[in-house]
Amino acid sequence: MTARVDTVPASLKPLLGMYGHSIGFGLYALYAIQRPTIRIDVAGSEQLQPDRPYIFALWHEAVLLALQWSVPRFPWPLNTCPQASMQHPLWYMKPIHVVLGYIGVERIVLGSTGYHGREAAGRLVEYLRAGYSTVLSPDGPAGPRRVLRHGILHLAAESGLAIVPLRLHAWPHVVLPTWDRKRIAVPFSRIRVEIGAPIVVSAEAPGSAEEDLIRELG
DSSP: OOOBTTTSOGGGHHHHHHHHHHHHHHHHHHHHHHGGGSEEEEEOGGGSOTTOOOEEEOOGGGHHHHHHHHSSSOOTTGGGSOEEEEEOOBGGGHHHHHHHHHHTEEEEEEOBTTBBHHHHHHHHHHHHHTTOBEEEOTTTTTOOTTOOOTHHHHHHHHHOOOEEEEEEEEEEEEEOSSTTOOEEEEEEEEEEEEEOOOBOOOSSOGGGGHHHHHHHHO
């Protein structure tokens, strides 16, 4: 069984730390160097209330664009509350956990589908109820692409937070040969962030918000 970042043998933890922080810092530095060359346009932020936590949602294909938008630190409106993030727990994800720490994520919750995902979701709900926001990809971490998993609806229903759909576009951009067709902006390009209206999920019928969320995610 592949080791998790929190169950790596003690003898290998220094190597994991060196691997995670060296690659993580390199990725962060690369994003930070190119960030001044990228123009960011944000539409729809007036729909959100300052200092109110939300569950922000975007398709997995846009996660790299979201990182390019967020470096060097989480932008408004994402930074009005502390951030928690549920992340895939296997050891090779350590650099991503490091990058998230650099941009301002205070709590990393380890877990995903097939890797104690329900327990991780329960811990994330506790943070959301305590005033944290989070950013989730409802078709991740392994797809199918643009197929919404119901976990995000249950997180919203359990926490009482509204879901805020995010649509990110870039001109020009490169499409990577991954399952989700990740997009990444090239230097001197433009990223447009469209913030949708918050979607309230009923605890009695969480599935009733599914069509609204899929439509707003585009």
